[in-house]
Amino acid sequence: MLRNQNGISVYTVLSIILFIALVFILAVPNFFNLDKEKNLEDCINNMKQIWVATTDYMRDTNADFNGDLSLLIKTPKKDDPKNTYLSSNLYCPETSHQKKEYLVYGKYVAEQIxxxxxxxxxxxxxxxNLAQYPKHIIEKGFYENMEPTQLQNYMSEDIDYIDSETGLNGAKKVELINKYIEIWKTDPDAFAKRKANTTALRAILFPEKFGITE
Structure with missing residues (x-):
């Protein structure tokens, strides 16, 4: 058996090297957060938690939500003052060390019937991180199981449409969703328009697809 001057066999050295390599291979995904499927699942779960917290907050305030997640963390629940709407800050696991907050927009509409x-x-x-990870988006089916209001249905249907049209083009997806949010922020008749015509707001985002020319 081959041995070096210290009496250690070559096979022993190779075994140690292989063992270290194996440990490194197993440790790298956790250390560098490379498990993309788990990151995707965790990110979507984070957004679902934020959605539930924001919905509860808006039901208690009957007002738009400006996106300040610290409000959800520090404000006691109306029917459970010992707890707040959101227990802690949540971050996308892809860049959790950067502490970049989720963008949240909540619209309230009082409809006279x-x-x-x-x-x-x-x-x-x-x-x-949606631009880099275009699959990091809440699926439409989630809302359908949460007893959504008509407004939430409109929004989830339109976001689902944007998602399907943009596919893996994350940058375009972000651009159009932000433009969609801006419509709700600036157009006081957005709800009425969307109620009257399913494609009313989509046509603003995809004018060529709906045959609209300037």
Whole structure:
């Protein structure tokens, strides 16, 4: 058996090297956060938690939500003052060390139906890394299981449409969703337009697809 001057066999050295390499291979994904599927799942779960917290907050305030997540963390729940709407800050695991917050926009619309007022809440949440990771988006099916208001249905359907049209083009996806949010922020008739015509807001984002020319 081959041995070096210290009496250690070549096979022993190779075994040690292989063992170290194996440990390194197993450790790298955790150390550098390379498990993309788990990161995707964790990110979407984070956004779902934020959506639930924001929805609860808006139901208690009946007002738009400006995206300040610290409000959800420090504000006690109306029906459970011992707890806040959100227990702690949540970050996308892809860049959790950078502490980049999720973008959250909440729209409140009071709809007069006869003598009654129907409260509508619609919330859009964007992963801060959506441009680089275009799959980091809440699927439409999630909202369908959460007893959404009509406004939330409109938003989730339109976001799903944007998602399908942009595919893996994350930068375009972010651009159009931000433009979509801006419509809700600036157009007081956005709800009425969307209620009257399913494609009303989509046509603003995709004018050529809907045959609109300037």
């Amino acid at each position: 006869g003598t009654e007022i129907k409260h509508n809440y619609g919330i859009i949440i964007l992963c801060p």
